[in-house]
Amino acid sequence: MENSAxxxxxxxxxxxxxxxxxxxxxxxxxxxxxxxxxxxxxxxSSGETTCLTNCAQRFLDMSMIIAKRFGTMQ
Known part of the structure; x- marks a missing residue:
């Protein structure tokens, strides 16, 4: 049983x-x-860096929102 866990x-x-x-x-x-x-x-470039940072942040924020929604559905 322990191995199974x-x-x-x-x-x-x-x-x-x-x-x-x-x-x-x-x-x-x-x-x-x-x-x-x-x-x-x-x-x-500075524009690319800013865009990448903002894009990544929005992507992670949305992922967290989705994960929370799935968490409340279970």
Whole structure:
């Protein structure tokens, strides 16, 4: 029984890691497509940096709102 509980915890942790990786991938794709309009140079312009920061923040805020809604539905 103890091994089963440990396995369950491990599976849950792996699910959370996979969800986090998926979220980071989506955030990267969405914000890159939105904010990087030209050929990237060796560093981001100040406009690109601001856009990426705002985009990432909005994405994370929406993810938290969605997660809270799902949490209240269970």
């Amino acid at each position: 440990e396995l369950q915890r491990f599976i849950e942790q792996e699910k959370q890691k996979a969800m986090l990786n998926e979220m980071v991938g989506k955030l990267t794709n969405v914000c890159w497509d939105k904010c990087i309009t030209g050929t990237p140079g060796s560093k981001f």
